[in-house]
Amino acid sequence: MYRIVGGDGREYGPVSADEIARWISEGRVNAQTLTRSEESTDWKPLSTFPEFAGALHAVAPGAGLPPLPPQSPDQLAAAILARGYTVDIGSCLSRSWGLLKANFWLVVGTTLLIYVLLGGIGAGLSHLATLWLGLSLHRFAVAGGVVGSVWHMIFGGSLLGGLYWFYLRLIRGYSPDVGDAFAGFTLAFAQLTLAYIVSALLTCAGLVFCFLPGIYLAVAWIFTLPLVIDKRMDFWEAMEVSRKVVTREWWSVFALIIVAGLVGGAGILACCVGVLVTAPIGFGALVYAYEDIFGTQQPSSALRL
Numbered sequence: 259m260y261r262i263v264g265g266d267g268r269e270y271g272p273v274s275a276d277e278i279a280r281w282i283s284e285g286r287v288n289a290q291t292l293t294r295s296e297e298s299t300d301w302k303p304l305s306t307f308p309e310f311a312g313a314l315h316a317v318a319p320g321a322g323l324p325p326l327p328p329q330s331p332d333q334l335a336a337a338i339l340a341r342g343y344t345v346d347i348g349s350c351l352s353r354s355w356g357l358l359k360a361n362f363w364l365v366v367g368t369t370l371l372i373y374v375l376l377g378g379i380g381a382g383l384s385h386l387a388t389l390w391l392g393l394s395l396h397r398f399a400v401a402g403g404v405v406g407s408v409w410h411m412i413f414g415g416s417l418l419g420g421l422y423w424f425y426l427r428l429i430r431g432y433s434p435d436v437g438d439a440f441a442g443f444t445l446a447f448a449q450l451t452l453a454y455i456v457s458a459l460l461t462c463a464g465l466v467f468c469f470l471p472g473i474y475l476a477v478a479w480i481f482t483l484p485l486v487i488d489k490r491m492d493f494w495e496a497m498e499v500s501r502k503v504v505t506r507e508w509w510s511v512f513a514l515i516i517v518a519g520l521v522g523g524a525g526i527l528a529c530c531v532g533v534l535v536t537a538p539i540g541f542g543a544l545v546y547a548y549e550d551i552f553g554t555q556q557p558s559s560a561l562r563l
Contacts, residue, residue, distance in 0.1 A: 260293055278293075287304060411458075420442035422545060445487055450493075477512045480511060484548045
């Protein structure tokens with residue numbers, strides 16, 4: 259018996275080998291669909307299971323072959339560094355704008371919802387907590403900051419990871435809905451949370467003690483969350499892969515982050531309403547950069563149920 263991760267980010271199973279073979283023939287799963295046997299906890303592309311090689315080859319000759327290396331995080335980083343890559347800021351922004359135009363309300367609504375949950379809910383809980391405790395203005399600020407920080411630490415990784423997942427599915431030609439933006443809570447909650455907390459703490463430590471190391475780490479770890487949710491990496495593996503790969507083109511990635519941030523914040527000049535448009539463009543540019551660098555190595559699974 260087997261379990262798989264569908265194109266909607268949900269886990270299906272247990273199902274028999276015969277059922278999976280039928281799904282292959284119907285085009286509902288492919289060679290890259292993440293699969294594991296009931297006896298294992300490791301998710302691997304379906305093409306790595308020899309029992310399905312025949313069914314995959316029958317649908318698409320050559321599909322039963324193992325996907326392009328690498329299969330491990332270290333090999334992934336090594337392969338990308340060996341072939342090299344470039345960060346085309348203009349292309350990332352242009353494609354992000356095109357994605358927004360083609361899916362305007364879905365992208366704007368989903369992005370706004372996640373940003374509100376990241377900031378607004380934390381602020382609201384801070385206010386309620388201080389009212390309930392009857393604190394003075396000074397203590398209100400302190401307690402509010404603590405509550406807001408705790409909210410971000412617990413849920414920030416899954417919310418941002420889910421937003422990356424939503425954009426990646428849209429970029430790859432699927433038809434995601436708002437629910438996909440919350441996939442981080444079901445696909446990799448623990449690892450996304452650890453990635454978010456550990457990278458934030460180490461970056462802050464670098465900023466406090468020497469500043470420049472903090473800047474370096476903030477940029478080097480920019481792709482940690484999408485690596486966790488897209489490649490199902492452990493948090494430290496994702497941090498290391500992102501750091502190794504980004505370091506090669508650190509200044510280009512740094513420039514992309516600066517430009518994406520400026521674009522994302524530019525909407526504030528238009529009575530803040532413009533942020534609804536510019537924030538998705540800035541975020542989408544980062545996702546396109548991730549896809550250009552990492553996406554061709556191991557596409558997400560493609561089950562459509």
